[in-house]
Amino acid sequence: MTKTGSPTTDLIALPAFQGGPKLRVRWLGRVAYDDALVLQRRLQNHSSENYLLLMQHPHIVTIGRRGSSDHILTDVEGLGARIIETDRGGEVTYHGPGQLVGYPILTLPGKRGGGMTDTAAYVASLEQLLVDVLSELGLIAGRFRCQTGVWIDPESANPRKIAAIGVRLARARSMHGFAFNVDCDLEWFNKIVPCGNADTANTSLAAEGVDVSIQEVVDLLVSHAGQLWGEGGIVDRTGVVYGTDRLDFTRLQTISDQPDSGGGVSPRLLGRLVQAGVDSVNAVPYQTRKPDWVKVKLNTGTDYRRLRSTMRDLRLTTVCEEAGCPNIYECWNDGTATFMILGERCTRSCGFCLVDTRRPELPDRNEPERVAEAAARMKLAYVVVTMVARDDLADGGAELVAETVAAVRRRLPTARVETLISDLGGDPDALQVVFDAKPDVLNHNIETVARLQRAIRPSAGYTRSLAVLCRAKSSGLTTKSSIIVGMGETHTEIVQTLADLNAVGTDIVTIGQYLRPSVRHVPVTQWWEPADFTYWKEIGESMGIGHVEASPLTRSSYHASQAAEAVKDVELKKI
Secondary structure, three states: OOOEEOOOOOOOOOOHHHOOOOEEEEEEEEOOHHHHHHHHHHHHHHOOOEEEEEEEOOOEEEEOOOOOHHHEOOOOHHHOOEEEEOOOOOOEEEEOOOEEEEEEEOEOOEHHHOOOEOHHHHHHHHHHHHHHHHHHOOOOEEEEOOEEEEEEOOOOOOOEEEEEEEEEEEOOEEEEEEEEEOOOOHHHHHHEOHHHOOOOEEOOOOOOOOOOOHHHHHHHHHHHHHHHHOEOOEOEEEEOOOOOOOOOHHHHHHHHOOOOOOOOOOHHHHHHHHHOOOOOOOOEOOOOOOOHHHOOOOOOOHHHHHHHHHHHHOOOEEHHHHOOOOOHHHHHHOOOOEEEEOOOEOOOOOOOOOOEOOOOOOOOOOHHHHHHHHHHHHOOOEEEEEEOOOOOOOOOOHHHHHHHHHHHHHHOOOOEEEEEOOOHHHOHHHHHHHHHOOOOEEEOOOEOOHHHHHHHOOOOOHHHHHHHHHHHHHOOOOEEEEEEEOOOOOHHHHHHHHHHHHHOOOOEEEEEEOOOOOOOOOOEOOEEOHHHHHHHHHHHHHHOOOEEEEOOOOOOOOOHHHHHHHHHHHHHHHO
């Protein structure tokens, strides 16, 4: 049983490679405020794409440009909330679970078609958007005493604020947006003076007796936003999935025990796949013969054996071996390898990855010098250094990555170095340690499309990965990311992911076919054909990505040197 896909089977009027729709809507789930802020700034300042980012935040109190910490009445940090000063308009407000936050990143028209953007008109349009949604939910809403925001029963004796608005405009591009109370803990508003207004109460849809989920509100809001900002109401929409349905784990265990379906996959992983809409039952059976285009011939030539001997002699680990890379023979016989540092055990358990997930050992402080010695023996001109995720370390392993870059450059001053890093927990200080080492290419893999993130890589996240790439690009680095296909995604979702990577300025993208490393891992849902990869390369590069390396056997470090050269050539042509 061989399942293949065609790039046109699910393409729904989405010519993203020709400029795309006017509005890209992304439901991002629960997102750290810092990650959202970094992503917004990148999209506002370095992209012409129009986005509507929808999400929830953990408990947080933000202080706008006109705000004062005096309006924080309680030790909110002691209660688990962070306090962040931000560059939006307005004063102090609260974000937390059960609140829908929307960040429109738009190019806005000037006053009467020219001149500066009309901020008041834009804020009024946001208010009207929320008023229209509330009207569909049966609530009368509007503005109260010319104050920014949206109130329920604004003309009554008991107006109640249900949404706050704070924006920032620069060069006709918007960021920040609105916070819409769906079913949040309203007690948090009593711990601050929300938006400087102590005279009116705050409310939510739940408090007003409207029984509706966040997703139902998102659907309504996107429909109205499409009419407001989309082209003919059409938007390019996708998002992460955080399943809330109760699953029958007895049934999932039964499916897991069937070798011809999702056999071997744990009920927990199978449950996440079900919630993400992946049909594991009818996936490609594990023992199915692979198509010819994903078969690799054994070729243990002289250079392959020499390189393997060097790795063993210096007690080094390569991702080529640990991750079961299909290109190991080609790359090793070509004298190229990707060094994997910080041990061979990862603290995360992604559904596609073969790397060992037992408790890791302490880092070896001499490892950077051994990597440099191996690179020198091999006389490498291009060195790729990757890492396992080390969430057990305070800096996630950042210091050792930076030391490895420095060690290689001491031994091989003319060699270029690419680092493939984890998200380092999103820690900006840890990330900066790696950025300050100035790798020639900073690689961080997004791995899969938004919908499958929670199922495939539960300890990571779509927004966080985009934020890592944003931070790296803002530090002046050449950036790179990778997409693995064949785990349940659609063609449209691959194009959407390419669009998002392009919007944050990613220079290099690799796309390759997923090969199930064991019966315990995510099943292969389909074999994409070589022509599909060619098509994605054309789409990605036509969007503006400097180089897309795409083929069934492509992996993140495949042809890494050639990709870096291709991007350099693209940049030179722009000068």
